[in-house]
Amino acid sequence: MAVLVTGGAGFIGSHTAIQLLEKGYDIIVVDNLVNSSVESLNRVRRITGKDFKFYEADLVNKEEIRKIFIENNIEAVIHFAGLKAVGESVSIPLRYYHNNLLSTLNLCEVMEEFNIKKLVFSSSATVYGNPSSVPISEVFPLSATNPYGRTKLMIEDILRDLYASDNDWSIALLRYFNPIGAHSSGLIGEDPKGIPNNLVPYIAQVAGGKLDYLKVFGNTHPTKDGTGVRDYIHVVDLAGGHIKALEKVSTSKGIEAYNLGTGNGYTVLEVVEAYSKACGREIPYKIVDNRPGDVAACFADTSKAKEELGFSTTLTLQDMCMDSWKWQSNNPNGYEK
Template identity: 50%
Template sequence: MSDGQSILLTGGSGYVGSHTYVALVQAGFKPYILDNFSNSKKNVVERLERITGLPVPWHEGDTRDVSLLQEIIVKNDIAAVMHFAGFKSVSESVANPLKYFDNNLAGMIGLFKAMENSACRTLVFSSSATVYGDPIEIPITEKSPKNFLNPYGYTKIVCEEMLASLSVSNTQWRNGVLRYFNPVGAHPSGLIGEDPSGPPNNLMPYLAQVAVGKLPILNIYGNDYPTPDGTGVRDYIHVQDLAEAHVAALKTLFKTGSGFTVNIGTGRGYSVMDVVYEFEIACGKSIPYQFVERRSGDIAVCYADATLAKNLLNWNAKLSLTDMCIDSWRWQSNDFS
């Protein structure tokens, strides 16, 4: 039972945050959004109101603003925080590591300070499969060694270590660490989806923008990987399934009072070309593409063993690659940009 508890979503108007907002409302929670809108748009709030049929409480601000965070947590009797406010582009982090250290690390420290000062010590953290680096075993389990290949992955590892240290220093901290694999798709209403501020860094939004004519051609980074068709293989998970995983994680933290770290994926890998072919079916047209050099920091194969999430959270992914492509195309076709 949620008992109408108030939950703060940092970065809550972003891609994963906005979908999780809807899932929390549907589960009976009262979510609040904090966002600096550096990688999202304010009109997402209006669309969330259309989906939920309820006013959306939101604040414009930054997790590095400790006093603002404390005020929001205390004023709204926040019972837990979901932290979505990290930057997430591998390639951008390689080109501009300081930007990632500042936002992902300093922003996390600001959040910790505000939560500690406000005695709000329940947190669901958006981590990433990038913490595994180039995995030595497939599928990847939570016990697989951690290693970073880029500054983005480094920030996620550091954040996880900071959370572990907090839990040692104060046993009242309850932290759920969710290591996402590759979120794609959009809400079935077509009202919210992935909407990057600049050129897309991830496959699905890039593919969708090529399909709708915003971009001329899809660049596929590498076709010489040791995979069946030479393109990279990833565990793509529908953002709706990912949102439900956050609700399940929150309920588990409240129920058990114990922290955890789990992989959130489907347990199946699809190549870039698998996604291209499926998206062509969804949009009913051919997608122009070209192979270019590999990107720095990319790996060949990455997919999850999601057994622990099933056993611990009673959660598993339900939506298919077909669903992911159909919902992505619906969202892109609405053209809210």
């Protein structure tokens, strides 16, 4: 089975590419390399010992997508491609709406043209907005608090409308919680541009000496140590969820949303402690003011993914921190030589 992986050079895309190749799938990767490096794909080849086609192309250009479908016998698509920084989306919202929506519309139109109707979409737990309780179930009301989250929610609505218009489509909407960690080889991992937006890459750069200290946003939340609680999932487990979702869309029709998390919440300071243990050094941090809009706790109800996809996680928070540190210490400048 040949699978098109859009955004396949990115953090989650590259880890999923490894598992697809190891499961015997043929893959075609397309990525515009705006937030990723082609070196990640070289390392995917090195880890798996398998080759695949790569197109440096932008999904905003429909003709480039059409060319890929003409040249390959694609049977299903896993769609990761998109801009993804929450803070940046607030600063440049039009770019996020233009890129994330148009690229997905173009992709779906070309898929329809070639009668390819199996799609796994990379959504986000941001579509739950500020949930009123935890754990968060797929039936919770949907909303968004920033342009990035709104693009994910709008695309989910587009895909629901697409299925309503044509019941031959089979679509899985995967709502990620907080992916961290790296491949156990230490060869691929998260490579943020500039100062990281997410907690663990930030901690990793503090541990590696690139940043002086970690800013912890608030310690007055109603949690065990006052810091925010989040559901962290190892990127390798998360990649496995995409394989399960691909199997589901390959054997059924319909559209369903699935939470991909562990179902466990950890505070910021618990993550700092686990990372300190993994790297064998103290992680200096300073408590600063709460960020407006930050919720105290956010973690997943994972029962639907377990029951319908047969998906469950196996890797612990300590595994996540150890693998992240292995990647960071082996690649202090990411994919740069």
